[in-house]
Amino acid sequence: MVESTLMAPIPHGIVYKEWMVGKAKDPLSRTVTCPESGCWLFIGGLNAYGYGVMRHNGQRNVMVHRVMYERFKGPIPDGIFVCHTCDVRNCVNPDHLFLGTPAENSRDAVNKQRTAAGTDNPSSKLSEDQVIEIYVSPLPSRELAEIYGVRSTVIQKIKADQIWQRVTAKSGKTAFRRNRGGQPKY
Template identity: 45%
Template sequence: MASTNPETAPARFDAKWIGEPNSGCWLWTGGVHGNGYGSFHDGERVVGAHHYAYRRHSGPIPKGRYVCHRCDTPTCVNPDHLFIDTPSGNSQDMTRKKRNGNDHRRVYSDEMKLAIQEDTRPYKDIAEAYGLSLTVIKNLKSREGRGLGRPRIAKLEFENHQLREMLQRCIGFEPQLDQEIRALLDETARRTSAQRAR
């Protein structure tokens, strides 16, 4: 079992994220809660990975405040992308950015659902193009959104999609790594197919 000593926390934390060069996000590769946010054992207890990142670089989180993402990427732990806000400020930010999921009550045509489900662009781009929240796009692209249940599939597909995009951007930088990257891409495609088949 890995050490949970508070003194080893910074090194353990730094080993569990990958920098994404286009967005500047530090994508968490450790455990992820069902809500999409990273989790990390800081040596005393399990905390949100973004909470640990904020505390480590900026200090304590004021009581009753939230650690929010400027980048709107729940797995991002880049302290430059994090800020403190009130619960109401966080709600206003979610509404302004159409991340509050209130558009889930809308009725979508079968044609629109099919177009979204077959769209291969990043989920954020699809959400922006259709004027929907990221949550709705994830739900419509999930097996649940197609009437087949299993909402966790959407999360896995989204994570695999993010990983595939990141790996594809790396091809060509280090020729000796290209074969390994292509193997990882094949593996993520295999996992996605296996999850869809269940």
């Protein structure tokens, strides 16, 4: 009998290739459990983004976490994502999976700070200090836009707390805003 460190022993009399073909159909045979997190980590094939993929029902590169969700929890409606509470892409534990729309998935990523925001975003033109200066400045948006080399809509969104909220919230300062007549609004 041939033994494997990651899988159960191969039953006597079965050719290894035949045994592996049968095992490859079951994603559970290709998982290891992480005791600290409770994640079931898929150790088969991974795509470029780190998600487990396998052949399933005649299709190639099917995401394993979706297969496991359907197996343990039920069907997935069209256009719906299977999201991870643990944020481990190759985790296939159904207790760590939930359904969400693309918008909910994006909101979840932002809330968990898994997106390139602020100065972590390579296309950012402003530093955190500049954002705070803009946030508290009494100058009009057009002037600030010229000074900092950004569009006035960026300035308006900073002052309205629509972008850079992590920075403006940390500053502890209040935004200087003007009413429609151009007068300071306190």
